[in-house]
Amino acid sequence: MIHARHALLSSGWAQDVLVAIDDGIITAITCDTPCPRDATQVDTLLPALGNLHSHSFQRAMAGMTEYRKQGRDSFWTWRDLMYRFMDRLTPEQIEAIAALVFVEMQEAGYASVGEFHYVHHQTGGIAYEDPAELSLRIYAAASRTGIGLTHLPVLYTYGGAGRVALSQGQLRFGNDVDGYLALVEAAREGMTCLPGDARLGIAPHSLRATSPEDLEAVLRQSADGPVHIHIAEQPKEVDDIASWLGQRPVEWLLAHADVDSRWCLIHATHMTEGETRAMAQTGAVAGLCPITEANLGDGPFNGASYLAANGAFGIGSDSNVNISLIEELRTLEYSQRLRDLARNVLVSGEGSVGHGLYTGAARGGARALGRNAGEIAEQRLADLVAIDSTDPTLCALSRDQILDGLVFAAKDRVVTDLWSAGRHSVKEGRHVARDGVVAAYRAAVTDLVASL
Ligand code: NGQ
Numbered sequence: 125m126i127h128a129r130h131a132l133l134s135s136g137w138a139q140d141v142l143v144a145i146d147d148g149i150i151t152a153i154t155c156d157t158p159c160p161r162d163a164t165q166v167d168t169l170l171p172a173l174g175n176l177h178s179h180s181f182q183r184a185m186a187g188m189t190e191y192r193k194q195g196r197d198s199f200w201t202w203r204d205l206m207y208r209f210m211d212r213l214t215p216e217q218i219e220a221i222a223a224l225v226f227v228e229m230q231e232a233g234y235a236s237v238g239e240f241h242y243v244h245h246q247t248g249g250i251a252y253e254d255p256a257e258l259s260l261r262i263y264a265a266a267s268r269t270g271i272g273l274t275h276l277p278v279l280y281t282y283g284g285a286g287r288v289a290l291s292q293g294q295l296r297f298g299n300d301v302d303g304y305l306a307l308v309e310a311a312r313e314g315m316t317c318l319p320g321d322a323r324l325g326i327a328p329h330s331l332r333a334t335s336p337e338d339l340e341a342v343l344r345q346s347a348d349g350p351v352h353i354h355i356a357e358q359p360k361e362v363d364d365i366a367s368w369l370g371q372r373p374v375e376w377l378l379a380h381a382d383v384d385s386r387w388c389l390i391h392a393t394h395m396t397e398g399e400t401r402a403m404a405q406t407g408a409v410a411g412l413c414p415i416t417e418a419n420l421g422d423g424p425f426n427g428a429s430y431l432a433a434n435g436a437f438g439i440g441s442d443s444n445v446n447i448s449l450i451e452e453l454r455t456l457e458y459s460q461r462l463r464d465l466a467r468n469v470l471v472s473g474e475g476s477v478g479h480g481l482y483t484g485a486a487r488g489g490a491r492a493l494g495r496n497a498g499e500i501a502e503q504r505l506a507d508l509v510a511i512d513s514t515d516p517t518l519c520a521l522s523r524d525q526i527l528d529g530l531v532f533a534a535k536d537r538v539v540t541d542l543w544s545a546g547r548h549s550v551k552e553g554r555h556v557a558r559d560g561v562v563a564a565y566r567a568a569v570t571d572l573v574a575s576l
């Protein structure tokens with residue numbers, strides 16, 4: 125049981141709220157009630173967000189790609205460095221890095237994560253004895269930390285638009301459709317080691333890494349669960365797809381696949397007004413990764429038009445160069461302000477930007493991850509985060525201003541507690557497994573850096 129002085133319920137703010145949880149599910153909510161002796165007492169309880177897009181291994185190269193060399197650095201030069209870094213990773217290192225990442229995510233206020241998992245094979249592209257070896261490593265990290273996992277094994281068949289062969293640096297990703305479907309099945313079987321809220325989805329990496337026929341084939345074989353795809357992140361990708369398929373990426377996808385609320389379109393940065401409105405109408409979630417998109421020089425999302433068309437969105441930490449839920453939401457709004465020379469952009473009609481961003485991302489994240497979460501209500505998963513509204517960054521604010529304070533003024537330290545489907549992983553601001561996970565991470569990266 126959790127007792128909160130204030131809680132943001134699906135019906136709005138309430139006081140002295142007692143939340144009962146059974147088997148990871150919220151079973152009862154009582155307002156205006158004193159704190160019983162055996163309850164965990166918190167200040168302000170919010171629905172915890174899902175982090176809808178992560179490549180956990182990239183966390184370990186944070187800070188290694190910010191050095192300017194002669195010529196112009198770009199997404200594509202970053203990607204070359206990332207491939208070189210990735211090529212050395214062992215299964216043990218992949219697990220240790222993922223565990224650190226999941227600890228950091230939960231401490232930042234994320235209850236769950238969509239792990240967009242595309243490193244499948246050994247260096248050179250040789251399969252592991254168990255083709256799902258690296259998926260199982262992600263599972264081990266999830267079960268160690270208690271994060272709610274939506275695992276998204278990735279189909280990555282081609283090196284670029286037009287069925288270009290994989291480059292040397294991409295060999296660890298490669299599968300044809302049959303190999304991929306076998307991998308998904310193995311990943312499904314392995315999932316029995318995870319708690320019941322874990323989910324499995326599919327993820328064609330991008331239009332450039334697959335083909336129209338292959339995409340259709342994998343979609344035909346998977347009737348339910350989330351479908352995630354990177355799309356329209358970089359202008360070059362838009363141009364490459366347009367010259368190959370005759371349409372811009374989002375335009376092509378909406379015309380050739382049954383895009384609906386199962387889908388999460390990651391980035392969707394470069395869209396025309398028409399694509400923006402059409403995507404919003406499908407019910408798909410825009411998977412926005414503002415910190416990574418800023419870091420990689422992708423560009424700002426077409427946010428105002430998308431929200432005006434009622435589009436669903438959520439946020440992801442993608443490259444994990446910096447894991448901060450607060451900063452992710454802040455960067456999202458600030459990217460719009462800088463482009464539009466305006467304030468308070470990402471809210472439709474009138475209202476609190478922080479409230480709109482937070483609650484919108486909570487709903488969209490849950491939808492994209494296939495989790496019955498995103499609000500505090502009976503029968504939902506107990507994906508919950510507590511923040512301390514007496515922190516100096518928040519203490520002057522009314523309830524209706526708290527989420528604005530959280531998004532624009534606070535630091536991550538205001539997070540005190542976090543539950544993933546009822547698993548109480550963060551207490552007093554620290555993950556319960558932090559020490560062991562950090563020690564294993566340090567050992568893993570020491571070896572890794574020595575091998576680079
Ligand atoms: C990824 N990253 O999947 O990690 C990609 C780069 C690729 C972003 N798109 C790899 N931000 O495109 O092959």
Ligand code: ZN
Nearest residue numbers: 179240354442
């Ligand atoms: Zn990505």
